[in-house]
Amino acid sequence: MRIGLVCPYQWDVPGGVQYHVRDLAQTLRGMGHHVEVLTPAEHEESLTDPWITFAGRAVPVPYNGSMASIQFGPVSAARVRRWLRDGHFDVVHVHEPAPPSVALLVCMIASGPIVATFHAATTRSKVLAAFGPVVRPWLERISGRIAVSDFARRVQVEHLGGDAVIIPNGVHVDGFAEGPLLAAASGAGPTIGFLGRYDEPRKGLPTLLEAMRTVVRHHPGARLLVAGRGDADQLHRMVGEELRPHVELLGEVSEADKAAFLRSVDVYCAPNLLGESFGVVLIEAMSAGAPIVASDLDAFARVLEGGDAGVLVPRGDAAALGRALADLLADPERRARLSARGSEVARGYDWPVLARRILAVYETVVVPGGGRVTALEDDAVPAGPPGDEVPKSSRWRGGDR
Amino acid sequence: MGAQAWLWTAVAVVVLVLLAWSAWSLVRLGRLEGRVQRARTALETQLRRRAGLAAELAREYPDVIGPDRARALAAAAEGARATVPEDREAAENALGRQLRDLPAELPGVSVPLQADLAGTGTRVALARRFYNDAVRDTQALRSRRLLRVLRLHAGRPMPRFFDIDDRLEVLAGTSAGSPSADRP
Numbered sequence: 350m351r352i353g354l355v356c357p358y359q360w361d362v363p364g365g366v367q368y369h370v371r372d373l374a375q376t377l378r379g380m381g382h383h384v385e386v387l388t389p390a391e392h393e394e395s396l397t398d399p400w401i402t403f404a405g406r407a408v409p410v411p412y413n414g415s416m417a418s419i420q421f422g423p424v425s426a427a428r429v430r431r432w433l434r435d436g437h438f439d440v441v442h443v444h445e446p447a448p449p450s451v452a453l454l455v456c457m458i459a460s461g462p463i464v465a466t467f468h469a470a471t472t473r474s475k476v477l478a479a480f481g482p483v484v485r486p487w488l489e490r491i492s493g494r495i496a497v498s499d500f501a502r503r504v505q506v507e508h509l510g511g512d513a514v515i516i517p518n519g520v521h522v523d524g525f526a527e528g529p530l531l532a533a534a535s536g537a538g539p540t541i542g543f544l545g546r547y548d549e550p551r552k553g554l555p556t557l558l559e560a561m562r563t564v565v566r567h568h569p570g571a572r573l574l575v576a577g578r579g580d581a582d583q584l585h586r587m588v589g590e591e592l593r594p595h596v597e598l599l600g601e602v603s604e605a606d607k608a609a610f611l612r613s614v615d616v617y618c619a620p621n622l623l624g625e626s627f628g629v630v631l632i633e634a635m636s637a638g639a640p641i642v643a644s645d646l647d648a649f650a651r652v653l654e655g656g657d658a659g660v661l662v663p664r665g666d667a668a669a670l671g672r673a674l675a676d677l678l679a680d681p682e683r684r685a686r687l688s689a690r691g692s693e694v695a696r697g698y699d700w701p702v703l704a705r706r707i708l709a710v711y712e713t714v715v716v717p718g719g720g721r722v723t724a725l726e727d728d729a730v731p732a733g734p735p736g737d738e739v740p741k742s743s744r745w746r747g748g749d750r
Numbered sequence: 751m752g753a754q755a756w757l758w759t760a761v762a763v764v765v766l767v768l769l770a771w772s773a774w775s776l777v778r779l780g781r782l783e784g785r786v787q788r789a790r791t792a793l794e795t796q797l798r799r800r801a802g803l804a805a806e807l808a809r810e811y812p813d814v815i816g817p818d819r820a821r822a823l824a825a826a827a828e829g830a831r832a833t834v835p836e837d838r839e840a841a842e843n844a845l846g847r848q849l850r851d852l853p854a855e856l857p858g859v860s861v862p863l864q865a866d867l868a869g870t871g872t873r874v875a876l877a878r879r880f881y882n883d884a885v886r887d888t889q890a891l892r893s894r895r896l897l898r899v900l901r902l903h904a905g906r907p908m909p910r911f912f913d914i915d916d917r918l919e920v921l922a923g924t925s926a927g928s929p930s931a932d933r934p
Contacts, residue, residue: 462788486778489887492785493880510890512883514876709869713876716791 350711352377353438353722356388357420357450359407361395365518365629366444366468369497372519374400376704387432389420389451402432404451421449429454433724440464440711441722446488447480447509456487461722462714464707466495467505467513481508492714495707498627498648516707518629519700525608525636526692533599534613538570539678542614542639544607544630545621547598548579553620553644556667558587558596560620563671565595568678576602576610611637615684616677619643622664628652631659632698635691640684642673658694659687772900775891779903782888786909789881793912796877797842800870801830804845807863814858823848842914846874875916885909 356370370386377384378400385400389407396403405428407420429451433441442464443452456463465488494513496502502513534540541564545552557573564571575584576599588596602610611617617639619631623646631652634641641659643649653659660677662669677684696702805827812820826845849871856864888909891897 486774489778489782489891490785492789492884493876494883511887512879514879706872709872710876713792713796713873713880714788716788717795719788719791 350440350708350715351383351436351438351721352385352711353432353436353441354384354386355441355443355452355455356386357407357443357445357448357452358389359409360386360388360390360401361392362409369466369468369518370444372521372700373704373707376519376700377708380701380704380708382708385432385436385438387429387451387455402428404428404432407450419449420451421454425451426454426458429458430724433459433722436722438722439715442466442707442711443491445469446491447484449480449484453484453487456484456490458724459490459722460725461720462493462711462716463491463722464493464495464710464714465491466497466516467501467509468497469501469504478508481510485510493710495710499651500627500648514710516703516710517698518627518632519703520629520632520636520695520698522636522695522699525611525633525695526638528605528612529609531606531609531613533597534574534610536572538572539568539615540613541571541573541674541678542610542617542634543573543575543577543620544602544610544617545577546579547575547577548583551622553622553665554584555587556622556644556665556670557618557620558592559667560671560674561592561595563668564674564678565592567675571595571678572597574599574610574614576600576607607633608637611639614639616674617641618670618674619649620664620670621646621649632695635659635695636698638688638692640677640687641691642670642677644670652694654694658690768900771896772902775894775897775902778891779888779906782884782891783906786881786884786888789877789884790909793874793877793881796870796873797830800849800867800874801827801845803863803867803870804849805831807859807867810863811856811859814856815852819848819852823852839912839914846914846916871916878912878914878916882911885911 354370354374356367358364358366360367360371367388370388374384374386385402387402387404388396389404390396391406393403405420405425409419433455438461440462441455441459443455444466445468446452446456446465447467447469452465456465488509488511491511494505494511495516496505496513497516497518499515502515505511505513534542541557541561543554543557545554547554554575561571561573573596575596578601581598581600584598585593599610611634617631617634619628619634619641621644628643628646628649631641631643631649635658641653643653643659643661644664645661646664649659650656650661653661655661660673662673677687804823807815808820808824808827815823826841826848829841830845832841849867892903892908897903
């Protein structure tokens with residue numbers, strides 16, 4: 350199958366959507382499909398693979414807690430048109446098409462089967478509420494919609510109309526399951542891992558630090574390993590004298606070190622208070638075989654199968670968290686059980702499994718004899734003032750050749 | 751300019767805007783009509799495929815699934831292929847029920863057939879969701895007041911939802927992978 354993937358965010362800037370598109374493209378290519386990617390980038394030189402096409406530079410703006418790339422105008426439109434004409438795709442798959450970006454341009458210009466994946470997960474988004482009604486006419490062209498989580502689906506239903514099937518984010522399970530351990534995690538005493546921006550209160554580190562006091566009472570050698578970015582001085586103040594020997598700051602870790610970190614800790618803890626739409630990090634931890642203690646956010650409970658694949662504690666409850674951690678550290682059998690169940694659950698999020706589910710969506714929207722994706726004529730985008738003849742359905746079926 | 755000239759200008763602007771809006775709406779309606787048709791074609795393709803596979807299973811492996819069940823399955827597959835549009839949903843539901851009642855293990859049935867049967871179940875659910883999605887978008891646009899007042903597309907038939915029980919929660923659940931494997 351010939352597949353065109355469209356990433357609206359700058360390829361050379363780290364981000365969840367970019368990784369998603371990259372991993373999906375690589376997995377589908379590995380399965381023998383012809384895949385091309387159209388994406389903006391900060392530096393054109395950073396797009397080294399011949400199957401990735403530069404869509405120009407984009408202006409980053411804050412969007413739903415991350416940075417969206419605004420990109421519009423005739424030059425970008427011409428690039429999109431050329432890419433669509435040259436690609437001869439059976440299906441194009443755009444990501445996050447609501448903000449004005451190269452993904453929305455593809456929706457406006459392409460004629461033929463379009464699949465879209467919605468990632469955004471903030472239910473009350475002013476940006477989406479503003480954009481929604483404006484872009485709706487073009488989003489109506491999408492034949493199959495995917496949302497990466499229940500949350501993302503709700504956003505889509507509320508602001509953009511229409512429904513979506515849920516296909517979650519993927520993880521390269523094997524990359525996490527096997528590999529070296531982290532040297533910093535070795536040594537006496539059990540270890541608890543925390544990963545994320547530690548100075549963001551919603552990530553819940555203060556709750557975890559409070560809980561650590563309970564943990565060290567039962568396990569005097571226990572250590573909390575903190576990996577991620579943030580203000581180190583602030584963390585030191587937060588930790589305080591008493592806990593200092595029990596907390597170790599690893600700082601920002603690379604992808605490889607992150608996997609090693611997750612493989613090494615005795616328990617992985619996600620004390621987040623709110624705001625996680627989908628617990629990718631939990632799936633990564635499960636892939637690495639780490640037993641998990643997490644707060645009972647909807648997204649976490651779903652990933653952990655309601656507590657079957659990890660321990661859930663009430664969010665923000667330091668006492669309950671401390672008890673859960675201390676109990677789990679004292680029970681190696683239970684840890685082994687959780688680890689085994691976690692690895693099993695993580696398999697369902699492995700990229701090859703998810704890529705096959707996404708392929709089923711492609712195969713559903715590609716109607717036999719329906720023709721390939723093409724670009725509409727220049728004058729058709731967007732509809733200008735009315736001429737004498739109003740093109741009706743003929744334009745939509747312009748794809749048959 | 752006199753008052754009358756202003757009035758005429760205003761009228762002309764209103765008419766132009768209305769014309770532009772109507773044209774744009776007609777483009778959208780036409781596009782949606784195309785999308786509904788394509789989605790319907792996809793859905794029909796998957797439903798026919800499912801009926802064909804069910805018939806094949808009943809014909810080739812009556813001793814694996816049992817002669818009674820094979821007869822019922824063959825009848826349901828035949829019903830799904832033969833019905834008039836009005837009874838379509840009921841017939842497809844009957845076939846879906848038969849297929850769901852099959853034992854999880856079908857020893858002796860060729861592996862490709864089993865895989866196709868499983869795959870076609872998912873694709874029916876996907877196709878149905880995408881079709882209903884297209885119908886929902888169409889109905890939302892057609893119910894706009896100005897559109898109804900101007901009677902744009904009023905003569906065209908309103909597309910209907912296609913409702914069958916295909917266990918869509920399999921697709922809706924966030925738990926990935928083998929969604930039905932360990933669930934009641």
